[in-house]
Amino acid sequence: MTARLPWSLECSSCGATRSPAGLPGVCDCGRPLLVRYRAAPAPEARALLGGRPWTMWRYREWLPLADGEAPVTLGEGGTPLVTVPHVADRHGFRDLWVKEEGVNPTGSFKARGLAAAVTRAASAGARAFVVPTAGNAGVALAAYAARAGVRARVYAPASTPATILSQIRSFGADLALVDGHIGDCGKAARGFAAETGAVDVSTLREPYRIEGKKTLGLELAEQFGWTLPDAIVYPTGGGTGLIGMWKAFAELAQAGWIQGKPPRMYSVQAAGCAPVVHAFDAGADACTPWPAPWTIAAGLRVPSPLGDRLMLSALRESGGGAVAVSDAQLAAAARDLQVLEGIDASPEGGAALAAAVELKARGVLQGPERVVIFNTGAGWLYRA
Ligand SMILES: Cc1ncc(COP(=O)(O)O)c(C=O)c1O
Numbered sequence: 299m300t301a302r303l304p305w306s307l308e309c310s311s312c313g314a315t316r317s318p319a320g321l322p323g324v325c326d327c328g329r330p331l332l333v334r335y336r337a338a339p340a341p342e343a344r345a346l347l348g349g350r351p352w353t354m355w356r357y358r359e360w361l362p363l364a365d366g367e368a369p370v371t372l373g374e375g376g377t378p379l380v381t382v383p384h385v386a387d388r389h390g391f392r393d394l395w396v397k398e399e400g401v402n403p404t405g406s407f408k409a410r411g412l413a414a415a416v417t418r419a420a421s422a423g424a425r426a427f428v429v430p431t432a433g434n435a436g437v438a439l440a441a442y443a444a445r446a447g448v449r450a451r452v453y454a455p456a457s458t459p460a461t462i463l464s465q466i467r468s469f470g471a472d473l474a475l476v477d478g479h480i481g482d483c484g485k486a487a488r489g490f491a492a493e494t495g496a497v498d499v500s501t502l503r504e505p506y507r508i509e510g511k512k513t514l515g516l517e518l519a520e521q522f523g524w525t526l527p528d529a530i531v532y533p534t535g536g537g538t539g540l541i542g543m544w545k546a547f548a549e550l551a552q553a554g555w556i557q558g559k560p561p562r563m564y565s566v567q568a569a570g571c572a573p574v575v576h577a578f579d580a581g582a583d584a585c586t587p588w589p590a591p592w593t594i595a596a597g598l599r600v601p602s603p604l605g606d607r608l609m610l611s612a613l614r615e616s617g618g619g620a621v622a623v624s625d626a627q628l629a630a631a632a633r634d635l636q637v638l639e640g641i642d643a644s645p646e647g648g649a650a651l652a653a654a655v656e657l658k659a660r661g662v663l664q665g666p667e668r669v670v671i672f673n674t675g676a677g678w679l680y681r682a
Contacts, residue, residue, distance in 0.1 A: 303364055307331040307505055310608055318362070321422050321497055322415070322504035330502040330605060332545070333362055333509055338553035347520070352376030354410050354513035360549065362418055362509050369417040370446045372403035374410050375513050379521045379670070384638040389655050393668040395527070396635070396651075397518065400642055400676030404438045404465070406597075407514065407674045411538055412438035412499065414510030419497045420446040426496035427451070430483030432535055433462040433596045434675050439499060440469035451490055453483035458596055459680045479591050480535075481602050501536035502604045508542045515546025518670065519556055527561050528667040529618070531654045533646035533674055534565040534574055535600035537609040544612035561670075562618035564662075565609065566653035568593030569622045571601055574609055578620035583607055594625050595645035597675065619662065627652040636677060644680060647673030 307316045311329035318333075325331050339359040350356040354375025355363075363369060378398045386394040399407035412435065419427065428451045429439045436452040443450035450471040454463060455478060466473050476483045484500055491498040501507060519526055526547065532540050540563060547560040567575050571591035577584060588601035603609065613620055623631075625645075632648025635641040643651070650671035657663040 303362070304337070305333050305335045305362060308334045321424060322419055322506060323498075324503055330608070331505040333505050335360075335549075338549065339555075341554050344524070344555065354413070354510065354517070357513055357516045360512065360516060362414065362506055367421070369413060370420055370442055371413055372409065372441065372445060374402050374413050375517060377401055377517070379518065380641070382635070382639045382641070385634055385651065388638075389658055390665045391654070391658065391669060392666050394654070395668070395670045396639075396641060396647075397514070397670055397672050398641060399514075399672060399674050400644060400647070404434070404441045405676040405679050406434035406438065406644070407511070407539060407672070408434040408438035409442075410510040410513055411435075411507030411542070412442045412510070415499045415504055415506040416442040416446050416448070418506045419499065419504070420448055424448055424497040426494060427499055428487045428490045428496040429453070429499050430480050430487040431458075432480045432599050433458045434679070435501070436471070436473070437462060437465040437469070437679075440466045440471035443471065444469050451487075451496060453486045453490075455479055455483060455599075460682050462596070462679050465679065480600055481587070500604075501538050507538050508545060511538045511542025512546040512549070514539055514672075515543035516550070518543075519546075519550055524556055526556060526558070527670045529562045529564060529663055529669045531564045531566060531650050531657065531669065531671045533595065533598055533649045533672065534567055534609065535598045536603045537574070537605040539672070539674065540565060540612055541605050541608045544616065560616060563613055563616040564618045564653065564657060565613055565620040566649045567620065567622050568595050568598045568628065568649060569624045571599050572622040573601060573603065574606065575620040575622045577606065577610055578613055583610060593645075595628055595649050596680075597644070597646045598649065621653045621656055623649050623652040623656060627656075631655070632677060635673065641673060642677040643673045644675035644677050646675055647671070647677075
């Protein structure tokens with residue numbers, strides 16, 4: 299079956315190409331691989347979407363699937379894109395939207411990436427998975443591994459919210475708590491993978507989570523009638539969502555499905571862990587590891603992201619930027635989304651709103667612009 303896979307893998311750093319046959323990983327040079335499809339779907343293929351269910355797999359021509367192959371799925375994607383009139387009025391936005399990813403199976407946008415990664419690795423014969431996590435990726439891996447009938451080991455910081463840890467356990471994963479941050483969990487996960495042959499599905503250590511996250515961008519384009527917003531404000535940890543959406547916009551433009559300028563992309567981080575903001579402001583191509591990272595937005599506690607170069611180039615190419623918000627600001631904004639709009643925002647979703655407000659105050663975002671913020675996870679996962 300592998301010989302018929304309609305894509306190849308290309309290194310994001312040295313440009314080497316590699317066949318997608320076998321278990322997924324990184325390039326021999328250690329940097330992330332990206333999927334390159336042999337053919338782009340023609341604009342006429344839009345007509346196929348009409349009869350398909352609202353899950354991310356409605357875009358199967360854009361995704362790493364062999365002809366007729368069934369994905370490992372729990373119905374992820376197809377999430378609401380809603381206006382937030384009370385919050386918009388309060389801050390002077392006239393066209394502000396929230397992409398509500400908290401309603402995905404497993405409660406976060408991580409479902410998209412892990413559904414794609416588990417699909418590919420299971421089809422290549424994976425006998426076990428391992429992932430380091432700030433929390434939500436661990437819940438998603440646990441559920442999709444269960445669905446695929448493959449064992450999963452998850453390494454999470456001991457400081458991860460208790461409800462998230464309990465969700466990981468409830469899907470039957472083997473959870474190991476680490477006294478440290480996700481970087482420390484990554485080291486443990488790589489050791490486990492080397493020892494046991496488990497497939498490491500860490501952010502950008504395999505190429506398919508990005509493809510799943512790409513559907514955030516495809517879905518946004520379709521929900522806006524094949525147009526794109528002026529700006530996207532996105533809470534960034536490892537960066538898969540940002541990199542995935544930027545890849546989606548490039549592929550859509552190349553295929554002729556959208557015209558005009560892509561959105562300006564703004565990365566949001568917490569003031570207690572802001573390596574991307576720091577590198578962006580310094581004009582650097584890569585991040586310097588953030589010492590002693592801390593924030594209540596667990597998903598943003600990523601001190602040294604492997605996808606730093608890809609993120610920084612997407613932010614710059616798009617004409618966007620990067621902004622840090624305090625834990626007090628992000629908690630207050632999450633509460634506003636809950637109380638004023640009925641959206642159960644996670645702290646990361648709150649960070650996106652807080653950053654949009656900050657960018658508006660700085661004159662970087664304009665009132666009439668179409669702006670989309672992402673609530674990447676459900677608030678209940680953070681409550682005891
Ligand atoms: C709720 C939430 N938002 C945002 C992020 C950051 O994700 P990304 O890897 O796309 O930067 C995470 C990562 O754990 C998360 O759980």
